[in-house]
Amino acid sequence: MLEKRFGYRLDVLALIAVIVVVTLISRLGYLQVVQGKYYGNLADGNRIRLIPIMAPRGIFYDRNGVALVSNRPGFTISLVPISGPIQEEVINKLSGILGMSIDEIKTKVNNQAGVFEPIRIKTDVGQDVVTRIEEHRAELPGVVIEIQPIRNYVNNELGAHLFGYVSEINDVELAASKDKGYRSGDIIGKFGLEKVYDQDIRGVDGGRQVEVDVTGRPIQELGKKDPQPGNNLMMTIDYRIQKAAEMAIDEQLQVLQTKLGRRNAKAAAAVVMNPKTGEILAMVSRPAFNPNLFAGGISTKDWKTINDNPFNPMDNKAISGMYPPGSTFKIITGTAALELGKVTPEEKILDTGKHWIIPKGNDAGEALGWIDFKVAMAKSDNVYFYEMGNRLGIDNLENYARMFGLGDYTGINLPGEADGLVANRRYKEKVYGEDWYLSETFDAAIGQGFQLVTPLQVAMVMSEIANGGHRYRPYLISKITAPSGEPIKLFGAEEVGNVKISDRTLTLIREALSDVTHEGGTAGAVFNDFPITIAGKTGTAENPHGDDHAWFACYAPYDDPQVVVVVVVEQGGYGTEASAPIAKKILEAAFNINQPPTENAKTNYPNSAL
Amino acid sequence: MLSRRLLKNLDFTIIIVTAVLILISLVIIGSATHINNPSQERYWFVERQGMFALANIVIVFILLHFDYKSLGKYANLLYAVNLIMLMAVMFVGQSALGAQRWIQIGPISLQPSEFSKIIMIISLAHMLDKRSGKLNTFKEIIPVFIYVGVPFLLVLKQPDLGTALVFLAILFGMIFVAGINLKHLGAIGLAGAALMPIFWHFLKDYQKKRLTVFLDPNIDPLGSGYHIIQSKIAIGSGMLFGKGLFGGTQSQLNFLPENHTDFIFAVIGEELGFIGASIVLLLYFLLLYRSVKVAGEARDNFGMLLATGISSMLMFHLLVNVGMTAGIMPVTGIPLPLMSYGVSALTTNMVCIGILLNIYMRRQKIMF
Numbered sequence: 001m002l003e004k005r006f007g008y009r010l011d012v013l014a015l016i017a018v019i020v021v022v023t024l025i026s027r028l029g030y031l032q033v034v035q036g037k038y039y040g041n042l043a044d045g046n047r048i049r050l051i052p053i054m055a056p057r058g059i060f061y062d063r064n065g066v067a068l069v070s071n072r073p074g075f076t077i078s079l080v081p082i083s084g085p086i087q088e089e090v091i092n093k094l095s096g097i098l099g100m101s102i103d104e105i106k107t108k109v110n111n112q113a114g115v116f117e118p119i120r121i122k123t124d125v126g127q128d129v130v131t132r133i134e135e136h137r138a139e140l141p142g143v144v145i146e147i148q149p150i151r152n153y154v155n156n157e158l159g160a161h162l163f164g165y166v167s168e169i170n171d172v173e174l175a176a177s178k179d180k181g182y183r184s185g186d187i188i189g190k191f192g193l194e195k196v197y198d199q200d201i202r203g204v205d206g207g208r209q210v211e212v213d214v215t216g217r218p219i220q221e222l223g224k225k226d227p228q229p230g231n232n233l234m235m236t237i238d239y240r241i242q243k244a245a246e247m248a249i250d251e252q253l254q255v256l257q258t259k260l261g262r263r264n265a266k267a268a269a270a271v272v273m274n275p276k277t278g279e280i281l282a283m284v285s286r287p288a289f290n291p292n293l294f295a296g297g298i299s300t301k302d303w304k305t306i307n308d309n310p311f312n313p314m315d316n317k318a319i320s321g322m323y324p325p326g327s328t329f330k331i332i333t334g335t336a337a338l339e340l341g342k343v344t345p346e347e348k349i350l351d352t353g354k355h356w357i358i359p360k361g362n363d364a365g366e367a368l369g370w371i372d373f374k375v376a377m378a379k380s381d382n383v384y385f386y387e388m389g390n391r392l393g394i395d396n397l398e399n400y401a402r403m404f405g406l407g408d409y410t411g412i413n414l415p416g417e418a419d420g421l422v423a424n425r426r427y428k429e430k431v432y433g434e435d436w437y438l439s440e441t442f443d444a445a446i447g448q449g450f451q452l453v454t455p456l457q458v459a460m461v462m463s464e465i466a467n468g469g470h471r472y473r474p475y476l477i478s479k480i481t482a483p484s485g486e487p488i489k490l491f492g493a494e495e496v497g498n499v500k501i502s503d504r505t506l507t508l509i510r511e512a513l514s515d516v517t518h519e520g521g522t523a524g525a526v527f528n529d530f531p532i533t534i535a536g537k538t539g540t541a542e543n544p545h546g547d548d549h550a551w552f553a554c555y556a557p558y559d560d561p562q563v564v565v566v567v568v569v570e571q572g573g574y575g576t577e578a579s580a581p582i583a584k585k586i587l588e589a590a591f592n593i594n595q596p597p598t599e600n601a602k603t604n605y606p607n608s609a610l
Numbered sequence: 611m612l613s614r615r616l617l618k619n620l621d622f623t624i625i626i627v628t629a630v631l632i633l634i635s636l637v638i639i640g641s642a643t644h645i646n647n648p649s650q651e652r653y654w655f656v657e658r659q660g661m662f663a664l665a666n667i668v669i670v671f672i673l674l675h676f677d678y679k680s681l682g683k684y685a686n687l688l689y690a691v692n693l694i695m696l697m698a699v700m701f702v703g704q705s706a707l708g709a710q711r712w713i714q715i716g717p718i719s720l721q722p723s724e725f726s727k728i729i730m731i732i733s734l735a736h737m738l739d740k741r742s743g744k745l746n747t748f749k750e751i752i753p754v755f756i757y758v759g760v761p762f763l764l765v766l767k768q769p770d771l772g773t774a775l776v777f778l779a780i781l782f783g784m785i786f787v788a789g790i791n792l793k794h795l796g797a798i799g800l801a802g803a804a805l806m807p808i809f810w811h812f813l814k815d816y817q818k819k820r821l822t823v824f825l826d827p828n829i830d831p832l833g834s835g836y837h838i839i840q841s842k843i844a845i846g847s848g849m850l851f852g853k854g855l856f857g858g859t860q861s862q863l864n865f866l867p868e869n870h871t872d873f874i875f876a877v878i879g880e881e882l883g884f885i886g887a888s889i890v891l892l893l894y895f896l897l898l899y900r901s902v903k904v905a906g907e908a909r910d911n912f913g914m915l916l917a918t919g920i921s922s923m924l925m926f927h928l929l930v931n932v933g934m935t936a937g938i939m940p941v942t943g944i945p946l947p948l949m950s951y952g953v954s955a956l957t958t959n960m961v962c963i964g965i966l967l968n969i970y971m972r973r974q975k976i977m978f
Binding site (some may be wrong): 006007009010012013014016017018020021023024025027028029031032033035036037038039040042043222223 | 742743783786787788789836839840842843844845846847848849850879883884887888891892894895898899902903905906914918921922925928929932933936937938
């Protein structure tokens with residue numbers, strides 16, 4: 001046992017315990033009670049600003065890894081609210097430097113009143129503005145220059161309708177998606193893939209915790225949380241084909257307007273897809289817009305230019321434009337007639353220039369005499385297909401159109417798709433309160449009258465002929481990957497429906513479509529020298545408001561269909577003349593024919609530092 | 611089975627205080643970690659800590675069946691195991707924050723330096739048992755210092771400055787109570803102070819920074835001073851009544867890192883306020899007071915020294931950990947006893963509590 005003379009030492013130990021606890025409680029008292037208010041303010045944000053650091057959005061790559069949408073650094077001018085209201089003087093000065101009206105700045109400030117976060121006044125300002133603000137630092141308390149990632153659409157207009165654009169979240173959107181973690185001032189996708197995949201590609205913003213003095217100037221940084229970049233999108237788009245399609249359309253519109261007298265040929269759309277999977281290889285809509293204009297907040301002038309254009313640059317006409325399918329619909333009429341035994345491939349019908357029941361005829365009034373199915377298709381004879389309509393009746397036509405997927409959304413992963421219209425009795429009854437007339441069946445059989453389709457739907461029909469009746473959901477994204485490259489979501493072919501067509505009928509239709517692009521066919525002149533056999537159909541859709549809309553739809557190669565191309569030129573006139581040449585150039589790019597040897601896929605490396 | 615007499619002699623104050631502290635810690639760990647965890651695993655840390663607490667209760671209960679006296683028999687073996695273990699860390703250990711401290715065994719990463727604290731206490735108690743009252747000359751004192759010095763240097767080499775300092779606290783607490791000549795103790799203290807500059811020279815840069823930065827955290831607010839600033843803001847902003855459980859804003863954007871391990875007291879301060887934090891400190895005082903009491907009532911010298919070592923260790927941990935979160939002690943990576951998340955530390959501390967119970971339970975000499 002311990003000797004008694006050391007017993008007091010345990011009391012000393014106990015005393016030390018008392019001292020330790022008293023010291024600690026005193027320290028807590030000092031921090032929490034005496035200085036509690038100070039630290040409370042620090043934590044509450046009276047003197048601490050949380051300056052968000054925007055996460056860079058995910059990068060869009062084409063199917064070969066070419067970056068199409070990335071980010072670049074830009075300067076943003078913000079106001080950090082100081083203890084009192086923001087001084088009038090500061091706003092006046094800022095208005096001069098930024099070239100914004102005082103009211104515009106005040107609106108932004110008022111929208112965010114009461115929040116201790118910086119108010120973004122102007123994004124993506126130039127170096128000159130930054131320099132001027134730096135020079136006047138002393139007179140601009142609370143003005144902060146931040147570096148933020150700005151969305152960069154590498155090729156400007158190219159693919160604009162696919163990518164969409166981003167801009168600041170508005171009140172309506174904020175109210176609708178607050179529970180998804182969106183905050184005021186956030187940059188969100190407003191259109192196209194930017195909108196559809198916003199949640200996937202937006203990343204997670206970080207922030208800097210900064211202590212500011214009474215004038216709102218940051219004194220010191222207290223904490224920092226790095227932003228997490230968004231996920232990347234691997235697109236099914238082929239940059240080479242997309243570029244070729246855009247250039248071909250632009251050139252052709254130019255030719256049509258200046259050389260062929262189609263003054264109003266200013267809008268067009270094209271779809272290129274893989275008939276075996278539904279992958280979209282290219283999609284174009286004209287007129288287009290430059291999404292870069294929106295990235296830093298679009299100017300009133302630019303917005304007015306876009307808004308005043310009567311051809312609606314913001315519409316993706318490939319999926320939302322509804323046109324009468326014209327003669328491209330003859331594929332459906334023909335399939336229905338053959339499948340239902342209303343006609344045999346061998347039967348010949350006499351075209352005297354006009355149908356014998358209702359005197360409707362061919363466009364130019366020509367008479368082709370006794371013709372069978374293949375000739376009628378190759379030469380796009382109206383009288384023959386009026387008769388097919390006559391034999392089928394509107395209900396059978398409607399049925400087959402729906403089986404091919406017309407009148408319904410294709411389900412592509414883009415916003416704003418239109419469903420089109422299949423001519424039918426109920427529609428007429430509902431809208432006009434009238435019975436159905438035979439002449440309307442005639443119109444329907446050649447894709448006129450009530451029939452309305454989108455270019456994408458026509459591409460679906462063409463794909464079904466090419467692949468034997470399978471309807472695959474068209475899609476634009478093959479893979480979503482984390483910034484590390486690790487795949488997060490994979491997308492593939494998804495069959496959403498099918499149309500049963502006998503092999504005999506399929507073969508006949510395919511042969512007839514091949515005849516279209518050969519000597520004697522409606523598009524023979526365009527494709528007679530083409531090294532790959534293709535199957536296609538022209539269409540010229542009547543337009544009561546101006547020149548006819550020009551269609552051309554095809555797939556290639558004939559034996560082993562790999563691409564489907566559909567082109568429509570609004571008010572372009574004849575399909576052969578206006579649209580087929582565009583399709584030809586697209587096919588050349590797709591199969592690497594007549595390509596300039598220097599034309600390599602331009603590789604844009606992603607701006608991954610942001 | 612334990613006899614009724616032994617059970618009656620259990621120190622229920624220690625048991626209750628320990629249980630309350632562990633329960634509070636589970637709630638606080640939940641509060642500190644739930645925000646940063648994905649929803650399915652929201653309470654992963656709490657479940658894990660709770661599970662190990664239950665397992666430790668069983669272990670402690672089993673250990674109560676054996677007289678603590680038998681620990682003396684294994685003292686030398688434990689001492690050897692300790693040295694091997696500390697050397698093993700150097701070769702197979704995993705680094706965390708620039709220091710090799712972990713050994714991975716299956717799903718559990720063990721921190722040998724935590725266990726070495728308790729081994730240190732047992733082996734030193736065994737050594738001093740025979741030397742009590744005979745620590746009057748340097749010739750008698752120096753072997754004790756060598757005995758502690760070897761594991762001390764091994765821990766320092768890891769480098770684990772915190773644990774090394776805990777060794778010193780244990781050493782001084784025990785030799786003080788063992789009756790070291792106070793003049794010699796004073797001389798050793800002076801010599802230690804004189805050697806400080808040399809010791810300083812051997813520290814790693816980040817250790818030097820940690821030791822100095824708490825005097826003025828703002829010299830490096832995003833580096834070494836970061837924890838201290840954030841922790842002080844957390845505690846201070848708790849004010850008198852706290853922000854309520856799960857209401858700590860400092861955790862929101864994860865501005866206070868390590869908030870479930872070394873900095874758990876900052877969360878207590880922020881969410882429970884001055885009143886709550888003081889109550890927690892008073893619970894610790896009760897525990898410390900009782901453990902010193904156990905030392906005083908131990909039936910033999912070995913038991914007294916064991917309890918003294920444990921008291922010294924707990925006291926030092928409390929002072930340095932809470933002091934660190936409150937900005938009056940440097941950041942050294944010393945956990946808060948019984949409360950910080952961590953399997954190794956929790957096990958060590960609960961075994962210590964078990965030993966205290968064991969000593970107190972057997973305080974009366976058995977009369978035949």
